[in-house]
Amino acid sequence: MAKTITITEESYNLLKSVKRKDESFSDVIKRLIAKEGRIMDSFGRCKIKEEVMRDIREAWRSYTEALL
Numbered sequence: 001m002a003k004t005i006t007i008t009e010e011s012y013n014l015l016k017s018v019k020r021k022d023e024s025f026s027d028v029i030k031r032l033i034a035k036e037g038r039i040m041d042s043f044g045r046c047k048i049k050e051e052v053m054r055d056i057r058e059a060w061r062s063y064t065e066a067l068l
Helices: 009-018 025-036 039-043 050-067
Strands: none
């Protein structure tokens, strides 16, 4: 089941910058979390505004709630 989420353009660009050709954005988020254990760890090496992190957290929360 697909869900629509809203994120800032900056958040979108950050996710797009790590997205591989064959991946969906959902795949990117899942890969980053699986690789590092937590999305905060994945992005912790970058300078990201708190607003962007809130968007990413909310997007992930919406995604996981949709799975329930």
